[in-house]
Amino acid sequence: xxxxxxxxxxxxxxxxxxxxxxxxxxxxxxxxxxxxxxxxxxxxxxxxxxxxxxxxxxxxxxxx
Numbered sequence: 453x454x455x456x457x458x459x460x461x462x463x464x465x466x467x468x469x470x471x472x473x474x475x476x477x478x479x480x481x482x483x484x485x486x487x488x489x490x491x492x493x494x495x496x497x498x499x500x501x502x503x504x505x506x507x508x509x510x511x512x513x514x515x516x
Contacts, residue, residue: 459501464513466491472515474498480510491515 466472466489474487487498500511 459499460509460511461497461499462511463495463497465495466493466513467515468493470515472513475512475514476500477510477512478508483512 468491470491472489472491473485475483476486477483486500498511500509
């Protein structure tokens with residue numbers, strides 16, 4: 453993972469045809485879905501654009 457001027461970028465792996473969500477939180481207690489998809493079985497990159505109204509942001513990838 454890395455932080456750039458354009459935002460925060462990280463890579464993750466997924467299983468083929470398995471639904472998943474990328475979630476974000478500012479406090480590790482309340483999570484919101486910011487992206488949903490179906491796994492393609494290959495490493496994938498995700499970039500979250502920087503936001504000045506949320507200086508701290510945590511991310512996780514979950515599958516129902």
